[in-house]
Amino acid sequence: MIVHDGRSSLAVGVDVGGTKILAGLISEAGEVLRRMELPTRAGEADPCARIVEAIESLGAEGALPPVRGIGVGTAGQVEWRSGSIRHSSALLPGYTGTPLRQLLEDRFGLPALVDNDVNALAVAELRLGAGRGCRDFICVALGTGVGGAVVSGGRLMRGAWGGAGELGHLSVDRHGPRCICGSRGCLELYASGTGIAAGLKRRLEAAGLPADGADARAAVSGWLAGDDVHAASAVEDALDALGAAAASLAHALNPQRILIGGGVADAGEPFFAALQARFREHAMPSLAAGVELLPAVRGRDSGLIGAALQLWEDGAIGVGSREFS
Amino acid sequence: MIVHDGRSSLAVGVDVGGTKILAGLISEAGEVLRRMELPTRAGEADPCARIVEAIESLGAEGALPPVRGIGVGTAGQVEWRSGSIRHSSALLPGYTGTPLRQLLEDRFGLPALVDNDVNALAVAELRLGAGRGCRDFICVALGTGVGGAVVSGGRLMRGAWGGAGELGHLSVDRHGPRCICGSRGCLELYASGTGIAAGLKRRLEAAGLPADGADARAAVSGWLAGDDVHAASAVEDALDALGAAAASLAHALNPQRILIGGGVADAGEPFFAALQARFREHAMPSLAAGVELLPAVRGRDSGLIGAALQLWEDGAIGVGSREFS
Known part of the structure; x- marks a missing residue:
């Protein structure tokens, strides 16, 4: 169970690649407070089901504190407003067309943002890295x-x-x-x-x-x-x-x-x-x-952190069809 | 004599090319109310002196109504904040380094904006042309x-x-x-x-x-x-x-x-x-x-019009070191 609090200074960040999916509990300052990793099993498993599993696995170590939402940085081309996968290469078969943001919001009942993984990385660089x-x-x-x-x-x-x-x-x-x-x-x-x-x-x-x-x-x-x-x-x-x-x-x-x-x-x-x-x-x-x-500042967690930090960017939540308080 | 009025719906627009300089009185709706043209005489004449002449020649047909300011679109690379010519090719010899915005503000005592000519064209396209x-x-x-x-x-x-x-x-x-x-x-x-x-x-x-x-x-x-x-x-x-x-x-x-x-x-x-x-x-x-x-919408006056229209863009005046009321 993940609880939403629009004033929380914590968020779930997810980084979706062809090989592995990372999920973490990230603070507004970009600290990684908890972290899980799953193989994507691209081509065998449904990428969305694996993303949901990765997020749920974060709670396995004990209840998660209330969070502001879920930020995802993913391989593939993302329609920013809807948070859907517009196009994904053979790296993630069956992923093209997935309404990922909607699926995560429905599944977890809290605000989600989905963006391309390098965009997420760039946000981490802007806020904490070589783009400061x-x-x-x-x-x-x-x-x-x-x-x-x-x-x-x-x-x-x-x-x-x-x-x-x-x-x-x-x-x-x-x-x-x-x-x-x-x-x-x-x-x-x-x-x-x-x-x-x-x-x-x-x-x-x-x-x-x-x-x-x-x-x-x-x-x-x-x-x-x-x-x-x-x-x-x-x-x-x-x-x-x-x-x-x-x-x-x-x-x-x-x-x-x-x-x-x-x-x-x-x-x-x-x-x-x-x-x-x-x-x-x-x-x-x-x-x-x-x-x-x-x-770029190194570290396997940059995408994860940037995806979560997007939730605090000006106007980032509410760009799509649903508004959250 | 050109008189400044920060609420005026008219502006002077100038388009500076290697061959000719156009100057016009432009309305906020993008109409060209008065228009003059001078050969640039690049390499012979000082480009700035010719720009000033072109603007002054607008008054030759009778007093200009009060204007919001002067917008210039020019060949060359322009430092947007200062309105200086950062680099100009051999098309306009001696132009590199000219603090054009400052020179025009000092000469005419009213707000000026200087931008690259294709940027000015793009503003005309955005507001009135194929970019609407x-x-x-x-x-x-x-x-x-x-x-x-x-x-x-x-x-x-x-x-x-x-x-x-x-x-x-x-x-x-x-x-x-x-x-x-x-x-x-x-x-x-x-x-x-x-x-x-x-x-x-x-x-x-x-x-x-x-x-x-x-x-x-x-x-x-x-x-x-x-x-x-x-x-x-x-x-x-x-x-x-x-x-x-x-x-x-x-x-x-x-x-x-x-x-x-x-x-x-x-x-x-x-x-x-x-x-x-x-x-x-x-x-x-x-x-x-x-x-x-x-x-792009055709018309020799696009650059002229777009340069003037920039004066109404959000925050366009006051981006530089001087603020105007």
Whole structure:
């Protein structure tokens, strides 16, 4: 049983990915007071049933104090106003079209907000992380794919229905290979973990070398070690694509900061130094001046925290069809 | 003599381009009540002196009624809060660094706002044109170069200092030719009037044909007529670049509409039909669905009108260091 209190300084935060679902009790200050984790079992289990299970499991350790509501950050494209899943890739089969917000409100009888997972991450960065004190920044999350979020004037930019921020599908080469999205030469093809792994594999095979262990981690290690031309070439290509995309974003959106998160960015200082150089190569001096490329604050709980913090954002509750007191 | 009245429903609007400066007396409803035009004489005359002349010339036809202020839309990158020219290309030599807002306020003793010319155009579209009733749209202006503006949630998106909207410098081919901005393969290289003309010239020269009259107008006419393979190839390449950029913008910003203005878009229906097809080729179905590609409302006075209308936008006056009653 979860009890609603519109003045509570606690909320339930949920982070839904293709591999696992995290749920936590989060304070208005962003502290994680209780935390549970379930495998998503994508393709086997109904994602909604698993989300409900994850939230219910939070109460297993003893009664939850009254909360302000439930905030969810999820993989997929979310219609912000209704909190429905507009589109989800094969990562979460059967998820497209789910009216997740409505389902959670009906199930738990308390206000819910559903947003894209990188938007949730961006809220955590804005309130507690590398976006603090900054009204205009961009998040690029380098994972299996590439996700993004845009903060403009201190607020998440949502666009017409909440789909803004699909930065992995900026085309950086309109003559490039076809992407799963339908376009060509998308950033994701080069700079995601999958893209870097494929780039390394291609290079090894072209050189007649075994390509079995060719994953993004191996590519980044080889690049860092400086003794592996194939790894170096794959990672340099990813950095160039990311630098070009970051420059295009600086031109279009005039951010103060560009925050890079995810596995690849964990390579740290050498990664950011190389990216900085590529960015300056591609960006206009007038719009590149002063732009900081920084790591997103790390931590597996960022999405969880940001999803919960959204419940305190101005006007965030009540944007949809139902108003809560 | 121009007299200030903070409740006036009239304003002076100014549109500053590399070739000419327009000034007009504009009503809150966007009517042009009086209008003057001066050649800019870029490189010979001081742009500011010419702007002042253009505004003063408005009074030449008889005393101006009291106005709310002066709104300027100008070529170049504008620091929105201070109304200074942060960067201007060789189109307006000596213009970079001009504190235009301050100069106009000091000279005329009334509130002034200075913004980028495509931002001004976007305000006219939002209030009176193809952006009416739409909270999230993008303007792409195809002229000698390519300019842009982003309207998000019914407001111009400005970014950190007002530089947002440099959409001509989205890189659509990171391996493409070097652009004057420093990047490679920018949209402007393919889809501006200059870019289309250069594309036609290259194709004619490669075929051993005379390339003297190769301008954008000739390319578009040849493409429309359907009997000129070189013109067709140059324009199709521009359309592909624009379609790829529009798709990237749809992915990043989730607009409802993408408005295209400027000389090339004057080719009308065949242009928009072909662009629509290219856009769908490059865009994700979930983010392309429902996006309308439309011509910006034509009219040489859009920039002028939008610059003046900015004076009535929420909070527009008083954003800078000086407050006006």
